[in-house]
Amino acid sequence: MKVERKEKRNVAIDQARFLAAAGVVWIHSVRSETLSNWGEVGRFAVPFFVGLAILFTWQSLQRTESLKFSTFLSQRFSRLYLPMISWSMVYLMLKGMKMILQPQAPNDFPGWSFWWGETAYHLWFIPFLMLVAVGLYFARKNINWNGQKQVLLAVVCLIVASVIAFMVPIVPVFDGFAGCLWMWRTLPAALCAFVLFVICNKQPDALILHQRWLSMAWMVGVAALFLGVFDPDVIAYQTIAGIMFLVAVLNSESIWRDADWLTYLGRISMGIYFSHLLFVKLTEAFIDRMFVEAMPWKDLVVFGVALVCAIGMSIALYQSKRTRWLVA
Numbered sequence: 507m508k509v510e511r512k513e514k515r516n517v518a519i520d521q522a523r524f525l526a527a528a529g530v531v532w533i534h535s536v537r538s539e540t541l542s543n544w545g546e547v548g549r550f551a552v553p554f555f556v557g558l559a560i561l562f563t564w565q566s567l568q569r570t571e572s573l574k575f576s577t578f579l580s581q582r583f584s585r586l587y588l589p590m591i592s593w594s595m596v597y598l599m600l601k602g603m604k605m606i607l608q609p610q611a612p613n614d615f616p617g618w619s620f621w622w623g624e625t626a627y628h629l630w631f632i633p634f635l636m637l638v639a640v641g642l643y644f645a646r647k648n649i650n651w652n653g654q655k656q657v658l659l660a661v662v663c664l665i666v667a668s669v670i671a672f673m674v675p676i677v678p679v680f681d682g683f684a685g686c687l688w689m690w691r692t693l694p695a696a697l698c699a700f701v702l703f704v705i706c707n708k709q710p711d712a713l714i715l716h717q718r719w720l721s722m723a724w725m726v727g728v729a730a731l732f733l734g735v736f737d738p739d740v741i742a743y744q745t746i747a748g749i750m751f752l753v754a755v756l757n758s759e760s761i762w763r764d765a766d767w768l769t770y771l772g773r774i775s776m777g778i779y780f781s782h783l784l785f786v787k788l789t790e791a792f793i794d795r796m797f798v799e800a801m802p803w804k805d806l807v808v809f810g811v812a813l814v815c816a817i818g819m820s821i822a823l824y825q826s827k828r829t830r831w832l833v834a
Contacts, residue, residue, distance in 0.1 A: 518758040519558070520772030521765065522751065526551035527775040528813055530628065531782045535809035537790075538800040546738045550731055552631065553695035553748025556638070560699040561752075563639050567646050575643060582639045589832050590632040593780040597629075600784060628783055630685030631692075638696055645704065660705045667694035671742040695745045702749065723753045777820030777833025778813070785812040785819075 529548030536545030567573070649659070671694040727750030734743035755761070762768055771778075789811045793804050823829040 516756065516758075517760045517769050518755045520769045520775075521761040522554070522755040522772065523558070523775040524768060524772040524778070525761070526554045526751075527778040527782075530779055531786070531813045531816065532809055534628065534783055534786050535812060536805045537808075538802045538805050540802045541805050543735050543738060546735045546744075547731060549734055549738075549744040550727070550747040550751055552692055553699075553745050554752050555631070555748075556635070556692055556695045557699035557703065557749050557752040559635050560638060560642065560696065561703045561756075563642050564646075564704050567642060578643055579640070582636055586632050586636050586639075589776070589780060590629055592832060594629065596781075596784060600787065627684055628779070630688050631779075633685070634689045634692060634696075637689075642700075642704070645700075656705055660701045663697045663701050663705070667697035667745070668742070670694050670697075671740070671745060691741055694741060695748055698745060698749050699752075702753070720754060720757045723750045723757075727751045727754060771817060774817075774820040774824050774833045777823060778816045780833070781819050782812050782816040785815040 529551035531548075533545050533548040533551075536542060567578075649655075670690070727747050730743045730746035730750065734740065734747060737743065760769075786808055789808045790804075793807065797804060820833040823833045
């Protein structure tokens with residue numbers, strides 16, 4: 507394993523971001539018993555996004571060593587929380603409309619709990635990224651990276667990640683607080699990415715692997731992805747799939763050559779992530795009025811409509827400088 511600097515923008519990262527965003531849409535679209543386990547195919551997305559956020563945040567911190575904590579916190583808040591709060595208002599409006607128009611229908615959006623990401627149940631990820639960013643800032647300032655301490659810290663992080671990954675399905679934690687539970691489930695991915703991209707790679711560059719190690723990363727990731735389908739309670743499978751996917755992407759020039767459209771969609775993936783649940787719920791409500799029973803074809807329709815609509819809204823918002831910050 508060696509470290510090299512990449513001057514060009516890695517197109518594969520943008521393309522992978524779109525695939526991961528589509529994976530999140532798929533997770534939230536599946537309701538039928540037939541496809542329930544196959545919804546787990548999208549679970550690689552969260553570990554992937556966590557690892558990518560850790561890598562990018564660490565690169566940024568290494569380039570700006572004199573950055574004050576107040577400035578860093580302000581930048582992260584503007585980048586993460588302001589879009590989340592704005593989209594929270596949209597989901598609160600949807601909740602209110604459902605209460606008025608369909609008072610008897612299920613209304614599973616929480617209330618004013620957007621500060622910890624529960625206005626819509628996928629937004630817990632933003633406060634989690636905020637906590638990760640703050641942790642990285644203090645890690646850079648206070649951890650001695652040399653010698654045995656570095657090895658010991660890496661071992662401790664991996665042990666804690668393994669314990670959590672296998673303990674989550676057995677020990678009930680944060681019962682009643684869905685956002686906190688999902689943060690807990692994602693902590694192993696954050697710890698593994700911290701070891702890989704921070705402790706083992708202190709310079710602001712992505713890890714570059716030899717071809718045989720790259721092929722192994724792809725194989726391990728795909729194997730973990732399908733093991734997660736057959737045993738979805740094992741958090742370790744999701745973690746491995748997401749992290750291995752990120753490692754493979756970092757060592758690829760592109761996932762799909764000459765696909766500028768895919769690269770473009772990756773750059774607005776944040777908008778797809780934020781907005782998709784709005785279209786998932788609206789499509790479900792429309793279809794359920796005609797077909798009550800959960801069926802596989804309904805899952806596919808919800809996924810397709812929600813993904814296309816989320817892409818369309820994100821593209822529209824991206825066109826204006828006034829609204830671009832909501833999606834990219």
